[in-house]
Structure formats: structure tokens, C-alpha cells
Amino acid sequence: MNARAVAVRAGVGRGWAEFRQRATSFGDLVGELWPWIIALVVLYSLSGRTVLGSGVDVGLQGVPGVLGVSVVYTGLLGLSLVLINDQADGTLLRMKAVPNGMIGYLVGTVLGRAVLCVETALILLALSVYLFDDVQVNRPFTWFVLPCVLALGLLAILPLGVVLGAAFRSRASLGLVTLPVMGLLAISGVFYPLAELPLFLQGIAQLFPVYWLGLGLRWALLPSPAALAEVDGAWRHLEMVGVLGAWAVVGLVAAPVMLRRMARREPGSTVRPDAAGQG
Amino acid sequence: MAVASADPVVDVRGLRMSYGPNTVLRGVDVHVHRGEVLTLLGPNGAGKTTTVEILEGFRKPSAGEVRVLGVDPMTGDEAWRARVGVVLQSWRDHGRWRVAELLGHFARFYPPYRTPFAVDELLELVGLTDQAWSVVGKLSGGQRRRLDVAVGIVGRPEVLFLDEPTTGFDPEARQAFHDLVHRLADLDGTAILLTTHDMDEAEKLADRIVILVDGEVVADGSAPELTRRIASRDEVRYSLDGEFFVHATEDATGFVRELFKQHDKAIGDLEVRRASLEDVYMTMVREHEVRR
Numbered sequence: 032m033n034a035r036a037v038a039v040r041a042g043v044g045r046g047w048a049e050f051r052q053r054a055t056s057f058g059d060l061v062g063e064l065w066p067w068i069i070a071l072v073v074l075y076s077l078s079g080r081t082v083l084g085s086g087v088d089v090g091l092q093g094v095p096g097v098l099g100v101s102v103v104y105t106g107l108l109g110l111s112l113v114l115i116n117d118q119a120d121g122t123l124l125r126m127k128a129v130p131n132g133m134i135g136y137l138v139g140t141v142l143g144r145a146v147l148c149v150e151t152a153l154i155l156l157a158l159s160v161y162l163f164d165d166v167q168v169n170r171p172f173t174w175f176v177l178p179c180v181l182a183l184g185l186l187a188i189l190p191l192g193v194v195l196g197a198a199f200r201s202r203a204s205l206g207l208v209t210l211p212v213m214g215l216l217a218i219s220g221v222f223y224p225l226a227e228l229p230l231f232l233q234g235i236a237q238l239f240p241v242y243w244l245g246l247g248l249r250w251a252l253l254p255s256p257a258a259l260a261e262v263d264g265a266w267r268h269l270e271m272v273g274v275l276g277a278w279a280v281v282g283l284v285a286a287p288v289m290l291r292r293m294a295r296r297e298p299g300s301t302v303r304p305d306a307a308g309q310g
Numbered sequence: 311m312a313v314a315s316a317d318p319v320v321d322v323r324g325l326r327m328s329y330g331p332n333t334v335l336r337g338v339d340v341h342v343h344r345g346e347v348l349t350l351l352g353p354n355g356a357g358k359t360t361t362v363e364i365l366e367g368f369r370k371p372s373a374g375e376v377r378v379l380g381v382d383p384m385t386g387d388e389a390w391r392a393r394v395g396v397v398l399q400s401w402r403d404h405g406r407w408r409v410a411e412l413l414g415h416f417a418r419f420y421p422p423y424r425t426p427f428a429v430d431e432l433l434e435l436v437g438l439t440d441q442a443w444s445v446v447g448k449l450s451g452g453q454r455r456r457l458d459v460a461v462g463i464v465g466r467p468e469v470l471f472l473d474e475p476t477t478g479f480d481p482e483a484r485q486a487f488h489d490l491v492h493r494l495a496d497l498d499g500t501a502i503l504l505t506t507h508d509m510d511e512a513e514k515l516a517d518r519i520v521i522l523v524d525g526e527v528v529a530d531g532s533a534p535e536l537t538r539r540i541a542s543r544d545e546v547r548y549s550l551d552g553e554f555f556v557h558a559t560e561d562a563t564g565f566v567r568e569l570f571k572q573h574d575k576a577i578g579d580l581e582v583r584r585a586s587l588e589d590v591y592m593t594m595v596r597e598h599e600v601r602r
Contacts, residue, residue, distance in 0.1 A: 128396040130420065130465075298363060
């Protein structure tokens with residue numbers, strides 16, 4: 032087997048090991064999940080009223096959005112944080128010292144994150160099914176569309192996480208990005224139907240993957256009348272595939288470039304152990 | 311792929327490094343041959359880590375000729391990388407992994423190029439067999455450092471760079487580490503370059519010592535050579551009629567002979583201390599600082 036293939040396989044093992052380390056740690060899992068669990072509970076408390084036009088429960092309407100945000104949060108900000116930490120604590124340098132270590136590192140880190148995203152989403156989905164009667168998990172349509180939407184969403188989001196993580200060297204500078212992302216989450220129709228926001232906000236939100244991932248998840252998980260609450264009153268699934276696909280292409284092109292830049296970056300004085308402290 | 315033993319495995323000439331206005335290395339020459347242990351000795355800030363990082367290919371030098379296994383580290387490919395072992399200064403990485411799991415993971419990258427150590431054998435070599443399933447983040451400082459060494463040699467490298475490898479070692483671990491270094495150099499012919507600011511360690515480990523002060527090589531030779539090179543001032547301690555004296559001299563034997571000739575039985579508590587490598591080192595560091 033050629034050396035790169037060997038490194039990819041080692042990376043798959045790495046991803047699995049890192050996922051297992053996180054997934055089997057109760058503290059970590061709670062840390063990843065609690066904001067979304069709270070969000071689901073808040074939605075549950077809103078239950079009982081229906082969305083104007085579609086007749087879908089207000090709480091239920093928001094559920095797929097919470098799942099989508101958890102994926103964006105874990106896959107985009109979470110992944111970029113991992114990359115930044117790995118630059119600071121010497122993980123990256125250690126992998127650079129191994130033949131094809133960067134390949135193994137990248138495969139492992141992204142794969143580990145992807146599995147973590149899926150795990151998070153599934154746990155939240157299970158909780159949603161428990162809390163809300165009408166989450167559509169008993170139909171073949173969902174079994175087919177949900178994995179596709181999740182996969183496409185991850186393809187759009189994970190490479191962007193790599194780009195962000197590679198572009199910055201410290202948590203502090205990543206904060207510059209965290210804020211706009213939070214803003215984006217707020218206007219992306221997650222908690223409130225996009226169709227009822229001002230038009231210019233609708234326009235901005237529809238440029239980014241968050242809204243479309245949410246739309247895809249609503250398409251997969253809500254009863255069909257829920258489409259009436261969407262912009263244009265329909266599931267625009269072709270547009271969804273188009274926008275998410277476009278972001279995936281952008282990310283997949285930019286990520287290797289940024290990664291090479293990150294790999295070439297020299298160990299700076301800020302990552303010296305005497306500055307970083309030992310533990 | 312064996313390197314002709316005549317060619318040094320590490321060949322550095324006129325290495326210079328500046329960070330902006332700060333010059334860290336001012337024309338350093340270092341050569342290490344197959345099976346040789348070279349210690350880069352110097353006070354903190356002398357440029358030891360920078361030198362090692364350049365040799366590992368992690369840092370681009372400002373000027374100078376650098377060859378490791380015949381290759382410029384900045385252009386070294388993955389096959390070259392597989393022949394180079396690196397023990398970085400201690401980090402906090404991979405804290406969630408288990409010791410054996412992590413070593414097994416690193417070992418998986420090497421088979422296309424060379425046969426890595428089996429994990430069990432490696433654990434035994436560095437004395438971590440009992441910690442095989444411990445979580446890395448919970449190891450003691452010395453155990454952590456031994457793991458660093460294990461990671462560095464997992465691919466049976468032809469050349470091994472170690473940056474202050476014995477930080478946090480207790481005397482027993484230190485001795486075990488010294489045995490390991492000798493084993494790698496003698497049995498496997500590994501060329502080893504390690505940095506330390508511990509004279510004692512340099513003396514015990516190194517075939518050759520390069521003393522680096524403020525980015526310049528101020529001495530290069532075996533420990534006995536270096537000790538001889540400095541006009542050594544030995545120290546004679548004695549008592550005369552119950553009163554204690556200390557005398558520094560370049561000719562201890564002559565001084566003692568004269569002492570007995572004059573005072574004979576009035577002399578007691580005689581003690582002659584030869585200049586140690588530590589004295590040589592301190593002298594060199596001081597001399598260098600005076601010259602600046």
C-alpha cells in the first residue's frame with residue numbers, strides 16, 4: 032500500500048480514537064450538548080401554539096433548526112477551535128515530525144469531528160422525538176433525506192472549520208469570527224421563520240450554509256404543511272443542494288491551501304512550552 | 311539506505327539565524343557522524359532549540375549550509391522524514407490518549423518506509439511498560455518525557471534529535487535514558503544530537519560536546535579534550551596546625567610536594583579537586599561574556 036494510503040488509514044484510526052475519547056467522556060458530552068438541550072426544552076415550553084399559515088406547532092417548527100445549529104457549532108467553531116488548540120499545544124508539530132503525519136492528522140481530526148457532529152445530532156433528535164409528537168422519523172422519506180442532508184451539510188461546514196482553524200493562531204483571534212457566526216445563527220431562520228424577517232436579512236442569511244442546512248433538516252423532519260412557513264411557501268431543495276454544494280466546493284478548495292500555510296508556519300515563541308506552560 | 315560512514319549524517323556550516331533585529335545564531339558549524347552522540351551544551355537562550363528546529367526542518371535558517379542525511383531539511387520529503395527522529399521540548403499534546411495507543415498510532419505511519427518498533431518493545435526500552443494503558447495527560451513529568459523519547463524513536467530513525475530530553479527525570483530514569491542513548495548509538499548506529507544545559511549529562515553521554523554560547527560555538531571536542539584545553543585551575547584544600555586553607559593552582563602536584571617539604575606532619579585534611587567539565591564550561595561562558 033502506498034504511504035499516503037497508509038497515512039489515511041492511520042488517520043481513520045486516529046479519528047475513531049479521538050471520537051471515542053470524547054464520546055465516552057460524560058463531561059465532554061454534556062459540554063457539547065447542554066446549550067442545545069436547553070434550546071429544545073425552551074421550544075418544548077413554547078409548544079401548544081401553531082405557526083401562522085402552516086398550522087405546525089411553534090415548538091416543533093424550531094426543532095430541526097436546533098439540530099442544524101448544533102452541527103454548525105460543533106463542525107465549524109468546534110473544529111476550528113480544535114485546530115487552534117492543536118497548533119498551540121504541540122499536536123500539530125508532533126504530527127509534522129511523522130512521515131505523512133499531516134495527512135493522518137487532517138483525516139483523523141475532520142473525521143472525528145464529523146462523527147461527533149452526527150452523534151450530537153442523533154442524541155438531540157432522540158430527545159426531540161421524546162419531547163414532540165410530530166417529529167417525522169417513521170417514514171422512509173426521512174430515512175433517506177436526513178442522512179443526505181446531514182452529509183451535505185457536513186461537507187459544506189467541516190472544510191470551512193478547517194479554513195478558520197488554520198487561518199488563526201489563537202482563541203482570541205478566532206473570537207473575531209465567532210461573533211459574526213453567532214449573528215448569522217440568529218438571522219438564519221433557526222428560531223424564527225426566515226420568511227418573517229426583513230428582506231435584507233433574508234438575503235444575507237440565504238448566502239450562507241446555516242439557513243440551508245436548517246431548511247434541509249426541516250424538510251426531512253417536519254410534516255409537509257410546514258413548507259408553508261418557508262420563504263416562497265415551499266421546500267427549495269434544489270437551491271439548498273446548490274448553496275450547500277457551492278460552500279462545500281469553496282471549502283474543499285480553500286482548506287488544503289490554508290492547511291499547507293498552517294503546516295509551513297514555524298513554531299513561534301507563543302507556542303514554546305515555557306510560554307504555554309507544561310502539564 | 312545506509313549513509314556512507316565518511317559523510318557526516320548532520321552537516322551544518324555557517325548556520326545563521328535572525329529574528330528581525332535579534333541574531334540568535336552567528337555562524338554555527340556542527341557535524342555528527344553515524345553512531346556518534348553529540349551534545350549541544352549551552353545556557354538558556356544560547357540558540358540550542360533554534361539549531362535543533364532548523365535541523366528538524368521546522369524552521370528556515372537565515373543563512374548557512376544545512377544537510378541532514380544529505381538533504382536540506384527545508385526540502386526533505388516524507389521518506390526523509392521517516393529516517394529522522396524528533397524529540398521536541400515537552401508539550402501538552404495528546405493528553406486524552408493512552409500511552410500504548412498513541413505509540414501504536416505513530417508506528418502506523420512508518421511501514422511504507424521502515425519497520426517501526428513494536429509497541430511492547432518500545433515501552434520496555436523507555437521503561438513505561440507499567441504505564442502502557444495510562445492516560446497521557448495523567449503521566450508524571452518524567453514519564454511524559456520518556457513517552458516523548460519513545461515517540462521520537464518509534465520509527466527506528468537513522469538520526470535522532472532530542473531537545474532537553476531529560477527534563478523532570480529522576481536519577482534512575484536518567485540512567486535508563488543514558489543506557490538507551492548508548493544502545494541506539496552503538497547497536498543501531500543512530501547519529502544522535504541532543505541539547506542540554508546539564509554539564510554532568512553532557513559528560514556522561516556525549517562522544518563530543520559542542521558548547522554554544524550566545525549563538526556561537528565556543529568549544530567543540532570530547533569531554534577530556536575540553537577539560538585539557540582550558541588551563542585548568544585545580545583546587546587544593548588542607549589544614550595547617552588546625553587552620554583550614556584553600557589554594558587554587560595550575561600545578562596541584564608541585565604545590566602539594568612543596569607543602570609537605572615545608573610543613574610535613576603539620577598538614578592535614580588534604581584534598582585535591584581537579585577542574586571538572588563544569589569549571590571548563592563556566593570559564594568558557596564567562597570568557598565569552600567578557601569578550602562581548
